[in-house]
Amino acid sequence: MRLQEEIRQFIVDTFLFGEDGGLKDDSSFLEEGIVDSTGILQLVSFLQDRYLISIEDAELIPDNLDSIGKVSAFVRNKRGTFDFEQEAAQALVPEPA
C-alpha cells in the first residue's frame, strides 16, 4: 500500500470510524474537527511504530501533521530516500516455504 493511502486508512479507521466523509488529502484535521490532542498522540505513535521514525516534541506543529498530505510529506522526509513503492512490491513476494 502506498504511504499516503496507508496514512489515510489509519486516519479514517481511527478517527472517523471507517467513514471517510469526503476527507481530502489537504483537509485540515483541526479545522474539520477530526483530531484533538489525544488524536495527535495516537497519530504520532502510529507513525513512529509503523515507519520506524523518531518524532521530536518540536516537530508537533500543524505544518508537519495537520493533513494526510502533510503527514505523508513529513514521513517521507524523515525516511529520506526510502522507496515505499519498492517496499510495497516486495511485500507481495511470497515468503520462501
Place this chain on the structure above:
Amino acid sequence: MSERSVHHLLENSARLHPQRIALVHDSERVSYGRLNQEANRLASFLLQQGVTAGERVVMLLENSQSYVVSYYGILKAQAVAVPLNPELKAEGLKELLRELEPRVVIVSRKAEHALRECDPDSLGISLVLVKEPGLAWSGEHARIVVWEQALEQGEPDDPSYSGTPDRLASIIYTSGSTGKPKGVMLSHRNIVANTDSIVAYLGLTERDIQMVVLPLFYVMGKSLLNTHVAVGGTLVLNNNFAYPASVIAQMASERVTGFSGVPATYAYLLHRSPLAAFRDRLSELRYCTQAGGHMSRQIKEQLIQVLPPHTRLFVMYGATEAAARLSYVEPERLREKMESIGRPIPGVTMRVVDDQGREVAQGESGELVACGANIMLGYWRDPEATARALDRNGYHTGDLGYQDADGYLYVTGRKDDLLKVGGHRIDPQEIEDALMASGQLLEVAVLGVQDELLGKRLVALAVPLDAQTPAGTILACCLDRLPRHKLPGEIRFVQALPKYPSSKTDRPGCLALFHSLGADAGSVRPQAVQPGAADEEVHP
C-alpha cells in the same frame, strides 16, 4: 464601581488606549478601538432587528475575533450572551436551543451544519448571523444574514443604555457526570465582581499578554477574556493546542506573560512539547495558572521543575456557578501547601459544612460552601436544581474537603464520586494520586465496578507513558502509599481517557470503556476516543 456592566470593561479600555492591541489571532492584530467599534456595530444591528433586553443570543463560535465581538456586542444590546460549544452535535444542540428559546443565533462555519439540522425556523429563531457561510440556507422565518453585512448596517458608537448590574448577562452550560446540562445564569455583577478579584490577586496590568488555548465558551476562558480586557492587556488566541510545539513557539515570539490551563493541558505539555527546551526563551512568562479540577502532585512538581525560574504557578479552584474563581494558592506557598486549593479570593468566603449546614471544626471533613457577589443567580429554567445548589449558606459546590490551621482549604473528592467498597467509603482521587506518583502514567481514572461481594470493586483505567510497563509494577509502587483495601484490583490500559470538551475526565465514559475492553488487564489496546462524547464541564 459595582454598578459597572461587563461591556463597560471593554468600553473603558477602548477609551483609555484605543490603539493598544487587544487580540492577536493568526496574522490578525486587533486594537481596542476597533474591537469596541465592531461590538457597537453588532449591538446596534441587533437592536435594529428588534432584539430586546433579556432575550437570548446564542453563540456557536470557536475562539476568534468574531467570538469576542459577539460576546460584548450582545451585552451592549442588553441581551443575554449564551456561548455554546460549536462542536455540539445537532441532537444535543437542539435540546439546548429548545430550552433557551433564543431570538438570534450567531454561527461560524464549523457549527453551521449542526444548526441547520436543528431547523432554526421550527425553534422560533428569527435571525441567524453566519460568519463565512459554507452552506446554502433556506427557511421560511429565520432570516440569514452574513456577519460582515450585519456589522456594516450597525453604528460604531457606544450605546447609551444602562441597567441594573443584577440583570442576567450570560448563561454558561455546565453538567457533571450525570443528569442533563444546566445553564448557569450569571449577572453583570457576578462577572464584574469576579473579574475584579482575579485582576487583583494575579496582579494583572495592561502589560500582560495571555496565551489563550482554553475555549472561551467555558467559564475559565470567559475569565481570561474579561480580566485581560478589563486591564487593557492582550489575548493571543491559538486554536492549535493539539500541536503544542506551535503554541510554545508563539508564546516565545509574542513575549507572552501568562498561560492558563486545566490539568490535561499541563499533562500534555509535560509529556509531549518542547516546553523544557524553550525555558530560556520564555523570558517574559510571569505566571501560569491552573484550574479546572484537581491536578496531581506529580504534575505540579514536574511543572515547577520545567517552567522558567521567574514563572510563578498559581493553583486555583472554582466553579461555573461562581463565575469562575473561588480560591487560589499563593505561588510562594505552593510547595508547602501542594495539595491545597488555597484560600478564598477577595470578596469570597468559604466554609466547610456538614449535612445539616453547620460549620464543622477545623480539620474535619464536610462540603465546601461559598458566598460572594460572584455566585450565580441560579440555573436557567431549573428551580429544583437551583434550590439544591443555593441556600442561605451560599453555593454548595458538591466538593468534599476540610480546612487546615492556616485557613487553607483542601478538596478530597466529589460528593457524587465517592465509591462504597466493602463497607468503606472511598475517594477515587486519593488512589489516582497514588497511581500517578508511580511516575509511570500520563493519566488515570479510578472507578467502581459492580461486585457481588463488595458492592463495588476498585479498578483503574490508565494511560501508561511506556506501553510496555506491566500493571503490576504500577500497583507495587502504591503499596507503601495505600492500604490494601484501596489498591485497585485491576488496571486496564488505554491510549487516552474519555474526556469532556472541557478536558475533564468523563467518568461514565471511562466505565463504559473499561467494560468494553475485556479482562486482559494491563494490556495496551489502541482505543479511539470520540471527541465530544459529552458536552459540558462542571468546574472551570
